[in-house]
Amino acid sequence: MRDALHEPAKLVAESSIAVRDAYQESTGQSFEALSASLWVAPFVMLPQVFTPGQLPETPQGFLPVPDAEGTLVARVSAVVAMGALGMETVSYGSENDGALFVNLVVIAGEGRIADKSKGAMRGHTDAVTFPFRGQLDACNSDIAPSPDFVCLSGLRNPDGVRTTVVPMSDVLAALSAEHVDELKKQQFDIRSQKTFIPGMNLILGSEHGIDGGEILLDVGGETWVRYSHSSIRVDEDEKPAAAEANAAFAAACLQHCTSVVVEPGDILLVNNRLALHGRGDVGGEAGGESRWILRTYGLDTTELTKGQRYSKPGYMLFP
């Protein structure tokens, strides 16, 4: 399993037909229907899709993910599930050294990152400054799109900490047409999320950001979102209508949270276009038997350009 995880695309090619067949056989339902529903849902819970076997103590940082039976089964399950559903499991070179999976755990020690790992996290999409799939970055066409899905595999959650999801369909229904129109205009500055900044400095020479971007984008019949409360900048004096729409959006997000508990063995796929995600207060001590979720990303890579991914490893996207 450890070797297979070095080449997730190969693993998917070898297993996805068997996964589809097994799903249809055991549930009597069409895999196509499951796959189609996934792309228009704010999230899909795949309950009890793996048995988290033997696990060491919960790690105390994003990396490394220890090579134990339980984490290997969790990782292979995530790669295979997303592959069967039509997306590739990917990482970004600028985040956590391009690791395909990271531990979401209470981080030991003091300081901003450690404090943040314990507290509740407001809703956001991941890789918020990267383009929507189908668009190119205004300054650098090699910047890969943000992920379509954030994949959370549950290893431990003794206190039943809830993962929050904010479905865009609910938020947009609560906003006025004027506010929605403002959010679709290219008038918001978007700063990078903290986990990406050291890597961006290394790879790009500076933090990646967007000057004058949209928060909402109509794609097909859906409205896609990119958002992070702490990353959006809009000047209240220069653009009062945009600032008001941003405030209304943030308030609507707080009012339309739903939540789900990711239990050991569960895989939660959160749509990174149609929902924000966050979590409740984790609290407690690091290590031991504390909460432990593995996170990775899924992306439909059929239209990715050569420059948007590294050749080695092939799952790592630029930057």
Ligand SMILES: [Fe+2]
């Ligand atoms: Fe996130």
